[in-house]
Amino acid sequence: MTGGDDPGADLLSRVFLTRVVEPGDETAGRWLREYGAPEVVRRLRAGGDVLPGVSGTRWAGLVARAGRAEPRRDLEVARDAGVRFVRPGDGEWPAQLDDLGDARPVGLWLRGRPSLRIWALRSVAVVGARACTEYGAHMAGTLAAGLAERGWVVVSGGAYGVDGAAHRGALGAGGATVAVLACGVDRPYPRGHTELIARIAEQGLVVGELPPGDHPTPSRFVLRNRVIAALTRGTVVVEAAYRSGSLVTARAAQRLGRFTMGVPGPATSGLSAGVHELLRGEAVLVTDAAEVVEMVGDMGELAPDRRGPVLPRDLLEPAARRVLAALPGSRAAPPGEIALGAQTTPDEAIARLYELRSLGYVERHGDGWKLTRQAMISVRDGHGLC
Structure with a gap:
């Protein structure tokens, strides 16, 4: 049985699976590809017919989760919170997420009115350090505002630091922005960004793989980054230490063939060390929105020539x-x-x-x-x- 045999069954099955499997689970992605969502759910509910590629212990854990999944209730809670669910094959599904292969999201929960598919076609990720400097916040906000003014959608993770500055920059310019969360989209995280995320939901989109009420974990933050990378035309990193999670987004973008860009900082700043390492590789140095658009935009969208004053x-x-x-x-x-x-x-x-x-x-x-x-x-x- 495949998801195409019964669209209603496929929808409920995928909602069910967002409660059972972790984001980016390639084994579960392979099951979906080979057996279809309804059959995967049937086996998880039955418990005895083990799917290939997992140990007995892990299968038992998935079956235990499956016993608590209530997809109809999740859809009701989502509807009451103004949240909808989109899945592969839907009209609003961004096709570029399919580039993730078996790590593609089972589906996405969306809060906000715009079409994610349309917005993703002209989007750029702006990510970076949570504990950023004033310079990092200024550059992220300025870049995001410039991109928004040029008609680009700014995508980030809703976190403190560079993410928040990027969202605010786009909103302040009256532009479009998308926050990709590592938790349920009805549960703003971090708590200090409750008002910001609510404003993004009103003016833009809040996106997540986790069902209503689900909480973030360290691994979910890391896995969330692959969605940011795949959803956008390119990723700009503004301030990142060597072990920054934003470098995970940049490397995912590189693997997916997306443009990867970095904003340089002082050579003595540890918060820019990760960005500089990217720039020593395949990333492109950018300093403003025009240079970003030159990379990700259509032919002819060139940044102005940079020249000193005419003497x-x-x-x-x-x-x-x-x-x-x-x-x-x-x-x-x-x-x-x-x-x-x-x-x-x-x-x-x-x-x-x-x-x-x-x-x-x-x-x-x-x-x-x-x-x-x-x-x-x-x-x-x-x-x-x-």
């Missing part, structure tokens, strides 16, 4: 710049000496010197020529006049 000297012809560069910094020099330094003739040097005098770069002292006071100040302050 007066840049407007001079090459021959005049060579003559200007040949003048000594602290004394007057005769035209012959200047011509030698500029690799030109004395007559050409004199012609260029008069041109430079009209522009205020040089002045004549007897038979010699010298930089003006203003030109000297420009040289001293690093304006590159000569």
